[in-house]
Amino acid sequence: MTLYEEVKMLCDNAAAAATSLALASTENKNEALLKIADAIKNDADKIMAANAADLENADKNGVPATMLDRLKLTEARIDAICASIRDIAALDDPIGKGEEWTRPSGLTIRRVRVPLGVVGIIYEARPNVTVDSAVLCLKTGNAVVLRGGKEAINTNMAVVDTIKSALDDCGLDPHCVELITNTERESANVLMTMRGSIDVLIPRGGKGLIKSVTENATVPVIETGAGNCHLYIDDSADIDMAVKIAVNAKCSRPSVCNAIETVLVHASVAAKFLPAFAKAMSEYSVEIRGCAKTCVLLPEAKEATDEDYYTEYNDFIVAVRVVDTISDAIVHINKHSTAHSEAIVTSNGENAERFQKEVNSAAVYVNASTRFTDGGEFGFGAEIGISTQKLHVRGPMGLSALTTEKYLINGNGSVR
Amino acid sequence: MTLYEEVKMLCDNAAAAATSLALASTENKNEALLKIADAIKNDADKIMAANAADLENADKNGVPATMLDRLKLTEARIDAICASIRDIAALDDPIGKGEEWTRPSGLTIRRVRVPLGVVGIIYEARPNVTVDSAVLCLKTGNAVVLRGGKEAINTNMAVVDTIKSALDDCGLDPHCVELITNTERESANVLMTMRGSIDVLIPRGGKGLIKSVTENATVPVIETGAGNCHLYIDDSADIDMAVKIAVNAKCSRPSVCNAIETVLVHASVAAKFLPAFAKAMSEYSVEIRGCAKTCVLLPEAKEATDEDYYTEYNDFIVAVRVVDTISDAIVHINKHSTAHSEAIVTSNGENAERFQKEVNSAAVYVNASTRFTDGGEFGFGAEIGISTQKLHVRGPMGLSALTTEKYLINGNGSVR
Numbered sequence: 001m002t003l004y005e006e007v008k009m010l011c012d013n014a015a016a017a018a019t020s021l022a023l024a025s026t027e028n029k030n031e032a033l034l035k036i037a038d039a040i041k042n043d044a045d046k047i048m049a050a051n052a053a054d055l056e057n058a059d060k061n062g063v064p065a066t067m068l069d070r071l072k073l074t075e076a077r078i079d080a081i082c083a084s085i086r087d088i089a090a091l092d093d094p095i096g097k098g099e100e101w102t103r104p105s106g107l108t109i110r111r112v113r114v115p116l117g118v119v120g121i122i123y124e125a126r127p128n129v130t131v132d133s134a135v136l137c138l139k140t141g142n143a144v145v146l147r148g149g150k151e152a153i154n155t156n157m158a159v160v161d162t163i164k165s166a167l168d169d170c171g172l173d174p175h176c177v178e179l180i181t182n183t184e185r186e187s188a189n190v191l192m193t194m195r196g197s198i199d200v201l202i203p204r205g206g207k208g209l210i211k212s213v214t215e216n217a218t219v220p221v222i223e224t225g226a227g228n229c230h231l232y233i234d235d236s237a238d239i240d241m242a243v244k245i246a247v248n249a250k251c252s253r254p255s256v257c258n259a260i261e262t263v264l265v266h267a268s269v270a271a272k273f274l275p276a277f278a279k280a281m282s283e284y285s286v287e288i289r290g291c292a293k294t295c296v297l298l299p300e301a302k303e304a305t306d307e308d309y310y311t312e313y314n315d316f317i318v319a320v321r322v323v324d325t326i327s328d329a330i331v332h333i334n335k336h337s338t339a340h341s342e343a344i345v346t347s348n349g350e351n352a353e354r355f356q357k358e359v360n361s362a363a364v365y366v367n368a369s370t371r372f373t374d375g376g377e378f379g380f381g382a383e384i385g386i387s388t389q390k391l392h393v394r395g396p397m398g399l400s401a402l403t404t405e406k407y408l409i410n411g412n413g414s415v416r
Numbered sequence: 417m418t419l420y421e422e423v424k425m426l427c428d429n430a431a432a433a434a435t436s437l438a439l440a441s442t443e444n445k446n447e448a449l450l451k452i453a454d455a456i457k458n459d460a461d462k463i464m465a466a467n468a469a470d471l472e473n474a475d476k477n478g479v480p481a482t483m484l485d486r487l488k489l490t491e492a493r494i495d496a497i498c499a500s501i502r503d504i505a506a507l508d509d510p511i512g513k514g515e516e517w518t519r520p521s522g523l524t525i526r527r528v529r530v531p532l533g534v535v536g537i538i539y540e541a542r543p544n545v546t547v548d549s550a551v552l553c554l555k556t557g558n559a560v561v562l563r564g565g566k567e568a569i570n571t572n573m574a575v576v577d578t579i580k581s582a583l584d585d586c587g588l589d590p591h592c593v594e595l596i597t598n599t600e601r602e603s604a605n606v607l608m609t610m611r612g613s614i615d616v617l618i619p620r621g622g623k624g625l626i627k628s629v630t631e632n633a634t635v636p637v638i639e640t641g642a643g644n645c646h647l648y649i650d651d652s653a654d655i656d657m658a659v660k661i662a663v664n665a666k667c668s669r670p671s672v673c674n675a676i677e678t679v680l681v682h683a684s685v686a687a688k689f690l691p692a693f694a695k696a697m698s699e700y701s702v703e704i705r706g707c708a709k710t711c712v713l714l715p716e717a718k719e720a721t722d723e724d725y726y727t728e729y730n731d732f733i734v735a736v737r738v739v740d741t742i743s744d745a746i747v748h749i750n751k752h753s754t755a756h757s758e759a760i761v762t763s764n765g766e767n768a769e770r771f772q773k774e775v776n777s778a779a780v781y782v783n784a785s786t787r788f789t790d791g792g793e794f795g796f797g798a799e800i801g802i803s804t805q806k807l808h809v810r811g812p813m814g815l816s817a818l819t820t821e822k823y824l825i826n827g828n829g830s831v832r
Binding site for chain 2: 019023117215218241245247334356357360361362363364365367368369371372377379390391406408410
């Protein structure tokens with residue numbers, strides 16, 4: 001079997017399974033979710049043994065420590081995964097929800113939420129994504145084809161085995177969750193072309209993956225996770241609040257997409273804000289790359305290039321630019337941002353409103369950290385990623401992002 | 417200027433205009449719409465002269481009569497276009513609508529509808545699409561880049577000139593509506609790659625156009641209009657009703673996407689339904705292409721190939737297949753359909769429900785004609801096409817299909 005045939009078979013199996021899964025009751029789906037949680041807990045030793053093999057290979061291959069940490073499963077992490085599955089089981093099922101109206105033609109029209117069908121997910125080395133993705137898709141009646149990174153392949157195979165057994169126990173088709181075990185780059189490329197077999201592809205990963213998907217995919221895509229986020233300190237900002245938010249947004253978890261990469265500061269408060277900001281950043285050993293004005297005020301700063309303002313560092317590095325007006329800040333953001341999350345610190349209500357109106361991003365904050373852009377924090381219970389596109393869904397993607405709508409129309413011999 | 421530079425300049429002009437248009441009030445946008453209706457009425461002579469030139473060229477180039485009819489503007493058609501603009505002005509503006517909630521973190525989250533930004537439309541020879549598209553986009557705060565067919569180029573240039581003057585009169589940027597005057601195929605291809613300048617591309621046209629767009633576009637696309645629609649006659653169907661619906665769905669306007677192409681009939685009623693159906697079809701000179709069983713019952717029918725069942729004829733041709741069970745009908749539809757609109761005629765409530773649940777199309781009818789799949793008939797006031805994809809919007813696309821959402825979050829120094 002060629003790689004193409006292998007991927008196609010998995011997608012077609014998933015598509016066939018999706019047809020029956022779409023008809024499963026909420027009770028049946030929730031039962032399967034709880035069974036999966038139990039099974040993962042029961043199989044913890046087997047899964048951790050597979051994970052140990054992955055960790056050993058990764059270490060041999062010189063995978064960096066931050067990635068090893070993402071890859072690693074512990075008893076506590078497995079418990080957290082199982083708790084998350086139970087949380088998702090407890091959420092409302094969006095499938096079948098909708099509204100109904102009657103038209104002058106006599107037709108009754110119902111618009112109801114239905115599953116998308118088959119969801120493809122391409123991701124990297126975090127095994128919890130395997131479980132989260134499978135469970136969110138199952139909850140919404142979707143089959144899923146997973147293509148995880150090579151670093152986690154043994155863990156993923158063990159986890160998917162466990163999930164399939166649990167599905168079988170509940171009378172659901174194990175093909176509802178398929179894993180592509182070939183982890184060469186080509187297997188992702190093939191998955192991107194499975195038009196007709198998969199309904200949507202969600203890439204979860206770095207810039208290179210997102211770019212490759214948008215350039216090569218012939219299946220519909222939901223882009224996620226590119227986060228070049230900004231914090232703008234307005235001339236009316238409370239400086240203490242500004243420093244506190246900057247520290248949280250940059251330093252609490254720099255590797256995630258809702259962390260900030262650039263701080264813009266109004267010229268009239270730069271001399272007051274920047275030294276306090278630099279002092280706080282130095283406690284986290286953050287490297288500052290600033291514009292010429294910044295470098296005058298902060299001699300320890302490196303000079304920023306234009307490239308810096310387009311860069312998502314995902315690291316303890318921050319770009320800084322002094323701007324003359326709020327307009328300049330908005331223009332800078334709309335030019336350089338990936339349209340994920342931006343924030344203003346201000347005590348001027350008009351500027352707050354203007355910033356929220358004119359900044360063209362999924363989440364726009366006033367006097368709050370960009371770190372809140374998250375399905376849980378927004379009240380959606382769970383998320384399958386954060387959309388940075390405008391179509392279908394924007395921002396944190398909860399269960400409803402995995403559904404589409406369908407019109408059911410009833411007449412009585414009605415013709416037009 | 418190269419073609420690429422020309423298209424890029426128009427898209428960038430539109431993107432700049434979109435920024436200010438997004439902030440325009442509902443009153444300002446409606447004022448512009450009414451001004452455009454007045455201006456088109458005032459410029460009717462100029463527009464019809466341009467249209468006459470297009471008709472003359474098209475006639476010389478051997479354009480078929482049905483297309484000439486679509487292209488032709490008359491005083492009455494211009495009045496209808498102006499009436500439609502006034503109808504759209506009277507619709508609710510979705511922009512700014514939304515909901516608000518507060519989180520345990522103390523954050524207030526508002527989710528509001530905002531414009532997509534710049535909408536690209538690729539279409540063929542109907543000048544009313546030029547006006548409808550421009551007006552629906554303006555109403556929702558979107559700039560639009562139009563790329564119409566070469567047959568209508570003089571008409572489109574005249575109409576867009578008139579629209580731009582009206583925008584200018586209302587203090588809105590005339591670049592909100594841009595027309596690509598180069599109508600070579602290459603100009604459409606270039607538009608498909610304007611990632612970063614246009615936010616969504618809506619192709620309105622035949623199979624070839626849709627295929628080219630899904631294969632070549634790097635910008636997000638909403639697919640519209642492919643309509644291989646089915647009518648299934650259940651064993652419990654009222655035969656008179658079945659014939660009435662078949663005639664309406666096939667013959668009332670065969671060239672449109674919500675007309676049916678294939679009739680499936682349960683074997684137990686085929687001998688009763690098919691002769692009555694064939695008689696009714698013969699009154700419209702409809703050619704019947706049937707399966708082997710159909711051809712036995714209707715000696716006048718041609719034999720259908722498998723290809724027939726995948727074909728959107730858009731003409732007075734219909735494929736027929738006798739099926740043994742409702743399951744076979746559902747499987748046939750889910751395999752061959754473009755997932756636009758399907759209908760069942762039945763007096764069996766369980767079968768009706770099953771058909772609506774299991775048929776995987778945007779609109780699924782019970783005892784009604786597929787011809788109702790239309791923004792106006794659904795109560796949306798207007799439509800910019802009928803989506804045949806599952807992401808973003810499905811079925812008739814009203815004003816809300818031209819919007820996205822944005823989260824506005826307010827805190828008080830909130831950190832996570």
